[in-house]
Amino acid sequence: MLIDCHSHIHVDAFDSDRKEVIKRAQAAGVEKIINVGFDVEGNFKAIALANEYDFIYATMGIHPHAASEWNEEVGEKIIETCKCEPKVVALGEMGLDYYKNFQPRELQLSVLRAQLAIAQKLELPVIIHCRDAFNDLFEMLPHFQLKNVLLHCFTGTLEEARVGWSRGYYMAFTGIITYPSAGSLREVFRGCPINLMVAETDCPYLPPIPNRGKRNEPAFLRDTVSYMMSLRKDVDSSILSANSIKLFSL
Ligand SMILES: [Zn+2]
Numbered sequence: 001m002l003i004d005c006h007s008h009i010h011v012d013a014f015d016s017d018r019k020e021v022i023k024r025a026q027a028a029g030v031e032k033i034i035n036v037g038f039d040v041e042g043n044f045k046a047i048a049l050a051n052e053y054d055f056i057y058a059t060m061g062i063h064p065h066a067a068s069e070w071n072e073e074v075g076e077k078i079i080e081t082c083k084c085e086p087k088v089v090a091l092g093e094m095g096l097d098y099y100k101n102f103q104p105r106e107l108q109l110s111v112l113r114a115q116l117a118i119a120q121k122l123e124l125p126v127i128i129h130c131r132d133a134f135n136d137l138f139e140m141l142p143h144f145q146l147k148n149v150l151l152h153c154f155t156g157t158l159e160e161a162r163v164g165w166s167r168g169y170y171m172a173f174t175g176i177i178t179y180p181s182a183g184s185l186r187e188v189f190r191g192c193p194i195n196l197m198v199a200e201t202d203c204p205y206l207p208p209i210p211n212r213g214k215r216n217e218p219a220f221l222r223d224t225v226s227y228m229m230s231l232r233k234d235v236d237s238s239i240l241s242a243n244s245i246k247l248f249s250l
């Protein structure tokens with residue numbers, strides 16, 4: 001069994017063949033998909049999709065790139081919706097992106113803080129997107145009592161990874177791990193505690209080899225997971241699935 005912990009199949013890139021993509025995922029052994037929202041409009045599309053398919057779950061969050069969409073009303077609506085939509089299993093993606101820096105840092109920080117406060121209140125796990133911002137992220141997270149933290153599509157250093165593991169944060173690996181240039185990520189993977197690792201596609205982005213350059217989809221998770229298993233003898237898909245089930249209380 002495979003669980004895709006992070007996909008965006010609600011986006012336009014799948015409008016022409018979403019049903020087929022979902023069928024291919026099931027045929028490839030993907031038994032659960034966490035479909036992650038990242039902006040106001042997409043959050044509701046993600047929930048609608050999760051309500052159509054038993055094995056698809058949804059999350060709600062405002063990505064750092066979309067931080068300008070945030071206001072108090074957006075936060076209230078997230079709280080209200082989470083309370084009445086049982087398929088919403090986490091908040092996020094939320095976080096800090098100082099690599100792209102599409103939004104001012106102060107705004108990214110305050111929007112993240114506001115969402116962490118909601119996650120604490122609702123006792124939901126959080127999916128964190130963090131690029132080149134681990135100092136600020138690691139400073140902020142302990143100010144909140146959070147059920148579970150997932151560092152999605154982790155691309156930080158081994159030192160940063162160790163801080164995360166020491167606090168019990170889960171870590172998700174994408175197709176990036178299959179890329180020839182990803183030597184340092186493979187080092188992080190080799191050091192990752194077995195009980196904290198999960199796998200994700202982040203589709204339509206980041207397809208694993210041999211589909212690099214194409215649109216990614218949940219069925220390709222198979223290639224990422226086989227590659228992870230080839231790197232570590234103690235890793236198998238049932239451990240990754242068990243971790244995902246625990247992380248999101250599926
Ligand atoms: Zn992300």
Ligand SMILES: [Zn+2]
Nearest residue numbers: 006036093202
């Ligand atoms: Zn994402």
